Amino acid sequence: LNRQAVFNQVQDYLDQNYDLRATIMITGSDNGSGYEPSCFDELAVGAKKHEHFLDRYHLNRKIRSRLSKMPKILQSKLFQGVHNWDNDQVQIVLDTCEFQANDADSLEAIQLLRSYLKRNWNYLKPANKRSLATETVCLGGCESNHRRFTYRLKHQGRSWSKAGLKAMIAVITSEINGQLETAMIKMTNTLPISIMPVKVAASYFLKQPFTQHQGIRHGSISLDAATSSAMGNLVKAIS
Template sequence: MDEAILDEREFSKQLNQNNQRAFLKMIEAYEKKIAPSMRAQGYKRINQKERTVIFSFGEMTFIRSRWKKGDTVRIPVDEKLGLEPRQRFSQELLYQITELSNYMPYRKVVAVMELLKKIYITKNTVQHALEVAGQLINEKEEYDSLSVQSWTEEEKEKVKPKILYVEGDGVWVKRSTDKKKKSLELTHFVVHSGSKKGKRNVLMDKLEVVSTHYQRAKDKLLDLIYQHYDIDSNTLIVTNSDGGKGYSPKVFKELADAFNPKKHFHFWDAFHVNQALKKNLSPFPSGLVNQAFKAIKNRDKSGLKTVLDTAESLIESDERLEAFQRFSRQLMKNFRFTDKPESFGLSSNGIGIMESQHRKITYRMKNRGMYWSKKGANAMSQTILLSHTGELRDLFFGEWRSHFDTMKDQEKNTSGLPCHDENKNYTLPQLKRTNVKKKWGEHMIEERD
């Protein structure tokens, strides 16, 4: 009896060889099984061709038959394995690569696949996986817009919240493709029905939207709210933001007005208000900062103006004066939004959650020498959200894909369909079909470590 310690690497290698033999036997058996059925359908075998594909269990080379009836050519083995024409990687492998890429740089994904699976890929393979995911995201958005028209209350029960919370903010990442614009903004919205206390607070009925296209993100946010929440005259809508460009009180008022709620409360995020006060008043005596915070706490607008005027009188630089005046005007204009939720009988729980919700995106996409193209940032940020909600696998393998193919076939065979005006903006309550996106080309994603 051999008493040497087991070499797991050699044992794993033997298992892989056994797997390969089992795979080839399965292909051979399926070829024999499907042949009578193909002949019964009127197909004739025209030839056999070799194909090499990298699966999640390793690289496999196999021979399969091609069948033809009229102008139609089918390869049953490829259909059985879920392989696309001229695709070198299986869908399962592309899904796993995409999942890993949501947590680590591309080169680390390559190293992990080699270490754990003895599968040898390159950084370009990871880019390709994200390209495929990006295309599927586009198709899923189109599918959702087509299928939403057939929804009924019985088919999909909506959440009926007493209070609906909506927040929005931008995430800035470094840009790789534009020398003039060194940063790229990801528009990020979060909507939920409240915060549930526990060891870690959980946002209930949470939905998220992220996109490199601001208007598209707003449209999708409205779609999601309309599709998933039942808002009536008894619903309160609470919104919160840092007041930056694209996230002003006016923007959220327009959003709330689209649903005619009982009441809409908007708040200027307390964290950003405190941060802005400290940043702009730090060059002055500390007493002014304390007075400013006290004025906001006591809802003393005139007292806050006195503090700001005093600080302004101490500024000597024209450049600094102009910047401080902009801040002062914004603070005075939006002073009413600096009040606490408790002043209106609301809880602060579930308000001011954007920074924590950003973290899963910023952890992966910011710092560490990361640079992104616009399409690359869009694909990565959206797959990160899908990974965190457990929906990424559905993107690759969900039933929606076969339903979408059926819809597209029906669309091709149906004449007289109304034309869609792709320049028309979203309006409620009618849900418009989203624009059909162009196919994502090569080199869509650029990430440099």
């Protein structure tokens, strides 16, 4: 629940378990607030080498969102240019999108995407162009594991108390690790329970409460006309 506390814990873990002088550190994030490359640079102080990547999941989502009104072929071309780290192709595609934009909102979205790619371009460089063995680089694993939690805890406007959030995280983690039954027993034994037993007969809940009903009211329509008239026929129909 505290980003800085987590970073401190990670730093302590790295210091205790790794000789960073002989370690190539590879990090990845969405580069959002609190998770900028500079934050990971602090974790990598003293490392043999540090390579930071922009998370592909967020990159792909950003491209699809900003180019949602553009033809699919242009989206594919941009994905290809970014994947190959080909800035010339990326700029050509963005120029074409700007030319085809037919409203101010679309044009603004393309310009925002251009700024986003320029700002993060160095972190889009593929592993094979950074002298990293591609078979040792498995990016996105952390993000996919985050989704096990975020899909359950973040969506549909959910909100939690800290105690409830910690309990749900413990349940999800234990389920993933195949330790759910053990964790539930442990949690049951440690959580304070202050529920007072109340003895109530089941019939109490099955009773229908008495409700005062309005009785049937009787009435009639007086007839001041001949029985063969329209009013007389109406009286005969409803009586």
